[in-house]
Amino acid sequence: MASATAGMLNATTPLWTVVIALGTRHQRTITARQAAGLVIGFGGAVLIFSPWQSASGLASAEAIACLAAAASYVYMDRFMARRGIGPVVLSACQLGAASVLLAIVLGITGVQSPRLDAAVVASVLILGLIGTGAAYVLNYQIIASVGATVASTVTYLLPVVAIVLGFLVLGEHITLLDLGGIALILAGVALTRNRAVREPAREPSTREPG
Secondary structure: OOHHHHHHHHOOOHHHHHHHHHHHHOOOOOHHHHHHHHHHHHHHHHHHHOHOOOOOOOOHHHHHHHHHOOOOOOOOOHHHOOOOOOOOHHHHHHHHHHHHHHHHHHHHOOOOOOOOOHHHHHHHEEEEEHHHHHHHHHHHHHHHHOOHHHHHHHHHHHHHHHHHHHHHOOOOOOOOOHHHHHHHHHHHHHHHHOOOOOOOOOOOOOOOOO
């Protein structure tokens, strides 16, 4: 499956999240503002990934796996993030279980073990501690504070960060489609945020009824 196709499928995460949340009544309703934000953000991701250039693999097992992963936010919100367990503990358990499963799969498939030199070890530590460990902790904190639907929109921001870092660090070229996609994504994520203004609590009246 092409990487652009995988990226587009991963960008369906917020859409699947809100559909499942509403279907299971984990979330009662969604505002028109949030719905517009989800659609606009997804449109921006589609522009960036441009799957029509290599849309192969949509009916593959890999595509099904991408969609299944995209639908996991509601489960994390309902059964994990709101159980009173710290995000560090949740992240450690999830990544520990993933490491065990990965070791089993590698043993079954017979994949050759990687060569561990200084560069490889440093890369694994940086990606593991910052790109995965810290990211999972923040992810659980966001889910617990704002809910699965809003938290899932972080997947819209991944291609934006990748494009910006590619331009600043690697000197990669940014196309007009990229700029249009970034604009749509930022607008969509902004729309999904609830801006309800809470009225200040009224103090009980001390006046006696006359």
